[in-house]
Amino acid sequence: MAKKIGVTMEVGNDGVAVITISNPPVNSLASPIISGLKEKFRDANQRIDVKAIVLIGNNGRFSGGFDINVFQQVHKTGDLSLMPEVSVELVCNLMEDSRKPLVAAVEGLALGGGLELAMACHARVAAPKAQLGLPELTLGVIPGFGGTQRLPRLVGLAKATDMILLSKSISSEEGQKLGLIDALVPPGDVLSTSRKWALDIAEGRKPFLRSLHRTDKIGSLSEARAILKTSRQLAKKIAPNMPQHHACIEVIEEGIIHGGYSGVLKEAEVFKQLVLSDTAKGLVHVFFAQRATSKVPNVTDVGLKPRPIKKVAVIGGGLMGSGIATALLLSNIRVVLKEINSEYLMKGIKSVEANMKGLVSRGKLTQDKAGKALSLFKGVLDYTEFKDVDMVIEAVIENIQLKQNIFKEIEKVCSPHCILASNTSTIDLDVIGEKTNSKDRIVGAHFFSPAHLMPLLEIVRSKNTSAQVILDLMAVGKAIKKVPVVVGNCIGFAVNRTFFPYSQAAHMLANLGVDLFRIDSVITSFGLPLGPFQLGDLAGHGIGLAVGPIYAKVYGDRMFRSPMTELLLKSGRNGKINGKGYYIYEKGSKPKPDPSVLSVVEESRKLTNIMPGGKPISVSDKEIVEMILFPVVNEACRVLDEGVVIRASDLDIASVLGMSFPSYRGGIVFWADTVGPKYIYERLKRLSETYGSFFKPSRYLEERAMNGMLLSESKSSRSRL
Ligand SMILES: C[C@H](O)CC(=O)SCCNC(=O)CCNC(=O)[C@H](O)C(C)(C)COP(=O)(O)OP(=O)(O)OC[C@H]1O[C@@H](n2cnc3c(N)ncnc32)[C@H](O)[C@@H]1OP(=O)(O)O
Incomplete structure (x- = not known):
C-alpha cells in the first residue's frame, strides 16, 4: 500500500x-x-x-x-x-x-x-x-x-x-x-x-x-x-x-x-x-546504515514472525556469560545460568549482581528495577531447567571439544524448537554443531564485552541456520537493546576478523622501533577510544595468545608474528585483569604508561630483528594511522569479497558498535572510501614491498582501485548469507 x-x-x-x-x-x-x-x-x-x-x-x-x-x-x-x-x-x-x-x-x-x-x-x-x-x-x-x-x-x-x-x-x-x-x-x-x-x-x-x-x-x-x-x-x-x-x-x-x-x-x-561537512556525511551514513541492518534478505522479507523468547539458559558464568545474562534480565527475560560447580556458579551470580549494582550506582537503573530483574534469575548446576527454555546461549571458553560436547547434550535436554546459540568469537559454527542433528537451530550470538553495555550483537549464520532462528535472535537482540547485525560464518566473523590486523600492525610498528605509547596516542587522536596496546591490556593478553593460532591457521599468509605478547605474559603482565600490562592499572586512577615495559619491547625487537639496519624507523603520525588502519581496511575488503556481510554498510555499523570506530568517520568502509581505494591500494603496495606480505593488498582492493570503484559499491550477489 x-x-x-x-x-x-x-x-x-x-x-x-x-x-x-x-x-x-x-x-x-x-x-x-x-x-x-x-x-x-x-x-x-x-x-x-x-x-x-x-x-x-x-x-x-x-x-x-x-x-x-x-x-x-x-x-x-x-x-x-x-x-x-x-x-x-x-x-x-x-x-x-x-x-x-x-x-x-x-x-x-x-x-x-x-x-x-x-x-x-x-x-x-x-x-x-x-x-x-x-x-x-x-x-x-x-x-x-x-x-x-x-x-x-x-x-x-x-x-x-x-x-x-x-x-x-x-x-x-x-x-x-x-x-x-x-x-x-x-x-x-x-x-x-x-x-x-x-x-x-x-x-x-x-x-x-x-x-x-x-x-x-x-x-x-x-x-x-x-x-x-x-x-x-x-x-x-x-x-x-x-x-x-x-x-x-x-x-x-x-x-x-x-x-x-x-x-x-x-x-x-x-x-x-x-x-x-565530512562529519555530517559520516553520521548520516551511520543513521541509515544502522536501520538497514534490520533488513535481511530471505529472513525479514518472507512473512515470518518472531517467536516469543521468554526464558533463556546461559551456559558459563564468566565475564561474557554474566554480561549476557545481565542484558537479558534487564529486558525482563527469565534467565537460568548454568555452571559446572557451585564455586563458579556463585562467582557468576555475583558478577550479574555486580553488573546490576554498577548500573544502579551510575544512575542508569533504579534499585527497584534491578530487584525485579534479579527476581527472574536462577543459578543451576544441571540441565533440569533446560526443558522449557526457548533459547540456550553457550558462553564457555574457546575450546572446540568442550563446545561440541555441550551442544550434543543440550540437543537432548531442550525442546526440539529451542534455539541453540553459541557466543564463540572465533570457532566455526559448523564445527561446534558437528555432533548434533540440529544444525538448523544452531546460530552464533556473538556479544562484545562487557555484554550488558556494548551495543553490538553479531548474529552468525551458518549455511544450515534457519531463517526463523535468525529472525528470533534478531528480535531478542532488539528486545535487549542491541543492534543485531547478521553475518556469515568464518573465523572471527565480521568484526574480529576485520580487526585482527589492528593489533598485529601495532606490534609490527613497535618492533620496527616506534614508541608504543605514541602509537596508542595517535590512534586515540584519530578517534578510537583505545589504542591497540591499551585495548590488548583490556582484553587480557592470555586471550590474544590463545586465539592467535586459530587465526594463523586460516589467515597465516598475512599474519605478523610477534613474540611480544608471550614475553609480556612471561614478565607477569596480563593487562588490566592483573593490574599490569603495557600500562599500570590502579583503582580509581587512569591507566598510566609503564616505562618498565620497554625492556620487554626491547627484547621483542631483538628477537624479531626487523628494524632496517638495526635502527628505529621514522614515521609521521599520518603514516602510523595508515600502517595500523589500512591493513584493517584490506581485511574488510576480503570480508566484503567473501560476502561475510550482506552489505558494506553492515560492516560500518559493526565497526562502529563493536570496535568503537568513530561514528563521525562513518565506519571502516565508509572512511576508506573517503580516503580513496586507489590511495590505500598504492600505500599498501609500497608498504608490502618494504615490510612484506602483511600489507599485501587484497584482490578486492586492487580491483576496486584499478576500476575507480568505491569499496562499498555492491557487485553481483556473492553473499554467503
Ligand atoms: C533542520 C532540523 O533541525 C534538522 C532535523 O530535524 S534532523 C532530524 C532530527 N531527527 C532525528 O534525528 C530523529 C531520527 N529518528 C529517530 O531517532 C528514530 O527514527 C525515531 C525515534 C524517530 C523512531 O524510532 P523507531 O520507532 O525505532 O523507528 P526507526 O526504525 O528508527 O525509524 C523508522 C523509519 O523512519 C525513518 N526515519 C526516522 N526518522 C526519520 C527522519 N527524521 N527522516 C527520515 N526518515 C526517518 C527511519 O529511517 C526508518 O526507515 P526504514 O523503516 O525505511 O528503515
Whole structure:
C-alpha cells in the first residue's frame, strides 16, 4: 500500500483549523510536507472563518524532524538548494509571527525539526511520555529551524545546552516541569485541549507567547557567558574531533548577545556549512546504515514472525556469560545460568549482581528495577531447567571439544524448537554443531564485552541456520537493546576478523622501533577510544595468545608474528585483569604508561630483528594511522569479497558498535572510501614491498582501485548469507 504523504487542514465549527502532518512512519518533514505546511498556514492565516490553529502529527506521532534522506541527497549531489527554506519563511513568518494563535498538539515524539515547529507555536499541549529533543548534533549538524534559539528561551540556557550538546531527549512530563510543555493531558484529550487552548489565546484568556521574543529564562549576560564556558569545556571533552558542538555554542551565543532573530540567521548560515561537512556525511551514513541492518534478505522479507523468547539458559558464568545474562534480565527475560560447580556458579551470580549494582550506582537503573530483574534469575548446576527454555546461549571458553560436547547434550535436554546459540568469537559454527542433528537451530550470538553495555550483537549464520532462528535472535537482540547485525560464518566473523590486523600492525610498528605509547596516542587522536596496546591490556593478553593460532591457521599468509605478547605474559603482565600490562592499572586512577615495559619491547625487537639496519624507523603520525588502519581496511575488503556481510554498510555499523570506530568517520568502509581505494591500494603496495606480505593488498582492493570503484559499491550477489 502506498504511503499517504501530505498536509491536510480541517476547519471546525469552533473556528479552529487543525493542520495535520502525514508522512509515515515518523511524520518526517520531507519537502512535500514543508511546502504543504507553508500552503496550509498561509491559507489558515487568510481565511476569515479561522480564529486559531492547531498543528498535529498523524497516527500519534507529532514529527521525527526534518527528512534525513534530504541530507543524503545533498551529500550525493553537493546541491544545497535541495534544502528547502524553512527557518525564516515558515517558522518565523508564517508560524511564530502569525496573527492567529497556534498550538502544537504533541503526541509520541517531537524530535529535531519536529520539536522546532512545536516551539514556534504559541503553546504546546502534550500527551504523557512523548519524547522531546533536538538530536541534530548526532547527525553532524545543528538544529536548523530555530531550535538553538527557542529551546534556551523556553527551558533555560543550561538545560538547553545540555539537551542539545548531548542530544538528550526528555519526556513530556519533564518538559512540563521545565516550561517546554504548557499542559500535559491524557492521550485522548490532546486535540480537544489544544483547540480550546488556541481559542483561549485568540480570545485573550491565555497569553499570546512568542518563544523567540522571550528573555525571562536566559538570565544575565554574565550568567549566560559562564554557562557557555562550561558548555565549551563539555564540547571539547565529548567531541574533540567534531565541528558541530562548538559551532552550535557560537550560534546560541549570537542569539544571547544580539537577540533571537540574529541567532536564527546565524543558525541558518552555520547549518548550511555543516550539512556538507565530512562529519555530517559520516553520521548520516551511520543513521541509515544502522536501520538497514534490520533488513535481511530471505529472513525479514518472507512473512515470518518472531517467536516469543521468554526464558533463556546461559551456559558459563564468566565475564561474557554474566554480561549476557545481565542484558537479558534487564529486558525482563527469565534467565537460568548454568555452571559446572557451585564455586563458579556463585562467582557468576555475583558478577550479574555486580553488573546490576554498577548500573544502579551510575544512575542508569533504579534499585527497584534491578530487584525485579534479579527476581527472574536462577543459578543451576544441571540441565533440569533446560526443558522449557526457548533459547540456550553457550558462553564457555574457546575450546572446540568442550563446545561440541555441550551442544550434543543440550540437543537432548531442550525442546526440539529451542534455539541453540553459541557466543564463540572465533570457532566455526559448523564445527561446534558437528555432533548434533540440529544444525538448523544452531546460530552464533556473538556479544562484545562487557555484554550488558556494548551495543553490538553479531548474529552468525551458518549455511544450515534457519531463517526463523535468525529472525528470533534478531528480535531478542532488539528486545535487549542491541543492534543485531547478521553475518556469515568464518573465523572471527565480521568484526574480529576485520580487526585482527589492528593489533598485529601495532606490534609490527613497535618492533620496527616506534614508541608504543605514541602509537596508542595517535590512534586515540584519530578517534578510537583505545589504542591497540591499551585495548590488548583490556582484553587480557592470555586471550590474544590463545586465539592467535586459530587465526594463523586460516589467515597465516598475512599474519605478523610477534613474540611480544608471550614475553609480556612471561614478565607477569596480563593487562588490566592483573593490574599490569603495557600500562599500570590502579583503582580509581587512569591507566598510566609503564616505562618498565620497554625492556620487554626491547627484547621483542631483538628477537624479531626487523628494524632496517638495526635502527628505529621514522614515521609521521599520518603514516602510523595508515600502517595500523589500512591493513584493517584490506581485511574488510576480503570480508566484503567473501560476502561475510550482506552489505558494506553492515560492516560500518559493526565497526562502529563493536570496535568503537568513530561514528563521525562513518565506519571502516565508509572512511576508506573517503580516503580513496586507489590511495590505500598504492600505500599498501609500497608498504608490502618494504615490510612484506602483511600489507599485501587484497584482490578486492586492487580491483576496486584499478576500476575507480568505491569499496562499498555492491557487485553481483556473492553473499554467503
Ligand atoms: C533542520 C532540523 O533541525 C534538522 C532535523 O530535524 S534532523 C532530524 C532530527 N531527527 C532525528 O534525528 C530523529 C531520527 N529518528 C529517530 O531517532 C528514530 O527514527 C525515531 C525515534 C524517530 C523512531 O524510532 P523507531 O520507532 O525505532 O523507528 P526507526 O526504525 O528508527 O525509524 C523508522 C523509519 O523512519 C525513518 N526515519 C526516522 N526518522 C526519520 C527522519 N527524521 N527522516 C527520515 N526518515 C526517518 C527511519 O529511517 C526508518 O526507515 P526504514 O523503516 O525505511 O528503515
